Amino acid sequence: MRPTAAFTPLLALALAATTLTACGGGSGSGPDTVKVSFKQSTDNSVKVMDTYLADVKKQFEKAHPGKKVELVPIKAPDSEYYTKLQQMLRSPKTAPDLVYEDTFLINSDITSGYLKPLDPYLAKWPDWNRFIDTAKAAAKGEDGKTYGVPDGTDTRGLWFSKDIFARAGLPADWQPKTWKDVLTAARTIKQKVPGVIPLNVYTGKPVGEAATMQTFEMLLYGTNDGLTDPLYDKASKKWIAGGQGFEDALGFVETVYQEKLGPDVSDALDPNVMTRVRGEWLPKGRLGIALDGSWLPQDWLPGSGHEWPEWSEELGLAAMPTQHGQAPGEVSMSGGWTWSIPAKAGNPDLAFAFIKTMQTKANAQKWYVANSGIAVREDVARDPEYVTAQPGIKFFTDLVRHTHYRPAYPAYPKVSTAIQEAMEGVTTGDMSVDEATSTYVDALQDATDNQVVER
C-alpha cells in the first residue's frame, strides 16, 4: 500500500464535509445590508419589477448612508416560486430580510411561523392609514395581526366585445343587474351571432385557482348580503359546507356549459385556455363576454408579442352583478401580493424601513401603473394622474369598494382544488349540481380536518 493511499478517503471526507457545509454558509449579509427576495418574471423581456426595485434601492441607499440593499431575484413560475421561498424561509441561514408573498398562500406561511407580525412597525407608520381597509385585511392572520404590506391588488369584472354586442343588438354600455341578465345576453349572442363563443367562465382543475377565483367566487360572493363570507365562517373558524349559494353558483357554471353558452367543454378544460382567451379569442373578436381579471391589458401592451392598442375602443367593461341584484349590486374578488418580513430575518428593522421607502405615495403610484395593478392607497386612487394612466384603471379601481379577499387560510389551496373538481364535474356533465356539492363537502372535510360547519 502506498503511503498516499490513506489520503484518498481523508480527502474525500474533507471534500464532502466542505461541500455540505458550504450549502449553509450563512446568508452573509451584515447588519447593514437588507436582503430583498422577489419573484422575477420568467419572461426575460419583462423587467418591470427589477427596474422598479433598482430605483427604490437607489433612493434607500441615498437616504440611509452606510446601508446596503441586496436584491435576490427568484426566477420561477408562481407555484415553483412559492415552493422555493418556503424552503428559504425554513432556515435563518437562508431567510432573506424581506420577501414578496402572494395573498393566496400568506396565511399558510403565517401558520408555519415563517413570517413576523408587523403591528409594532405599522403603529408608528402614518402612511398605513392611507391604505384601504379591505387591502389591510389581505395580510391579516387568524390571530388578528398583520403580516404584510400590500403593494397593489387586482379586481375582476366582465369584459365584452362591442362589435359582437352590436351584431346581437345589445347595448354598448351594457351593465347587467343580475346573473340572469348575464345569461340572457349570452343566449342572445348565441342566437344572433353564430360562430362566436358567447361567454367564457374559467372552470375545472386545468386552470387551477383561476377557475375558483375568477369564476366560482365571483359568483358565490354575490349570492348573499355582500358582507359575510360564504366560504368561511370567521366566528367559528370553520369552512362552510355547500349551502344554497354554493349550489346556485355551481348551477350557473352548469347552465353555461350545458346550454353551450361557453367554449366547447374540451377547450374550457384545456390547460392553455387562459392564453387563448387573452391572446386569441378576445383580440380576434371570437368571444362575446369574458369574466376575467383587471390585468388583461398587460398582455396587449407594446412588446408583448400580441399588441392590441385598440382594445380600449373594442372592449367594454361591466361590473359582475350580484345574483338577484341585491345590495351592493356588484361583486369583485381581489388578490395581490404583499411585502413581508420573515420570522428568521436578520435585519427586520432595516427591512421595514425599505418597505416604507417602497410604499411612499410617489413610489407606490409608480409601481401600480408599471405593473397594471390596482391602487390600495386611497390617496393614489384619487390622484387624476393615476386614474388616467391607462384605460380601465378607473373602472377596476372603483370595484375595490365592493371587493372581497379570499379566506386564504392554510387549508385554502386544498379547498380551492375541491371547488375546481366540483366545477369540472358539472362542466363535463359527469355530475349533477347536487352530486358535485356533496362530493365537495366530503373533500372539504378531508382538506380541513373536519373544520366544517353546515349552513
Add this chain to the structure above:
Amino acid sequence: MTTTAPHTDLGKTSGPTAPRRPPRRPGSLVRALPLTPAVVLLLLFLAGPIAYCVYIAFTDLQLTGQAQDSFVGFENFTRAFGDEAFLNAVWLTLVFTVLSSLVGQNTLGLALAALMRRASKPVRTLTGGIVVTAWVLPEVVAGFLLYAFFRREGTLNAVLDQLHLPAQNWLFTLPILAVSFANVWRGTAFSMLVYSAALNEIPKEITEAAEVDGAGGWRRLWHITLPMIRRSIGTNLMLNTLQTLSVFGLIWVMTRGGPGGRSQTLPLFMYEQAFQNSLIGYGTAVALLLLLVGSLFSLVYLRLLRTEV
C-alpha cells in the same frame, strides 16, 4: 462528481460467453480503499436523501400551513389506499405503462429494428434518424408537438377531416391513449437501438440453417430470434418500464393530468399532492409506493430472465 451506474443483475446483454472473474483473495480490503471516496459520496448524496425521504413519508410534514410536523406512522399509506384519486392514478399508471412501454415501445422498437436490417442503407439512415430525433427532443418540446398534433384544431383531426372520418378532441375524449401514444412516439428509439444491437449479435449461420430447413418468417422469429435476444428483451423492458413509470413532463404539458383526472398518473398525482396541496409527507409516501410498483415490474422481469434456454 461522477456517479456509478446502478448495477443490475440482469446478466450480460451481449455475447454468449465472457471470461469468468477470478475469486477474490483476502487482503482485498486494501484494494477497496480507492473505492472509498466514491462510496462516501454515494452515501452522502444518494443514500442520505433517500433515507430522509423514507423518513418524511412517515410524517405529516407540509411545506406550508402547519406549525409543527409530527411522526404519523403508516397514516399516509392507509390514506392513499382509501383515496380514490390515488387508486385512479395507480390504474392509469398501469394502463400507461403497459400500453406505451410494454406494448408500444417494445414491439414497435423490435419491429423497426427487424425491418431496418433488411432495408437499404439510405432508408435505414433516414428511418433511424427520424426515430432518434423524436427521442433526443426535450420532453417539453415533444409534449408541445404532440399537444399540437392531438388538439381539436390539430394535425390529426385535419388528416381525419381529409379522409372524411369523424374528428374529435383526443386530449379530451381519450387522454390516456393520447399521452400513451406520445410516449411511444418519443421513446421507441431507445428500444430500436437496443434491439438493433441484439439482432446483430445473432449468428447468420443459425438463421440460414433454419431457412434451409424451411422455417418461415414467423417460425424463425418465434424459435430463433426471440430466444436468442431474450436477455436484451428483459433489459429493455426493465429500463423502459422504469422510464415510463416516471414520465411527468410529457403528460403535464399535454393534459396536466386532466380532464377530470383521466390522465393523472402517479407522478402527476404526487406533484399535485406535494407541491400544489403542500402535503410533502403524503406526496413522498406516494413516491415510495411508486417505487414499489417499479420494483414489482422489475421482479417479474428478473423472474422471466432467470430460466436458461
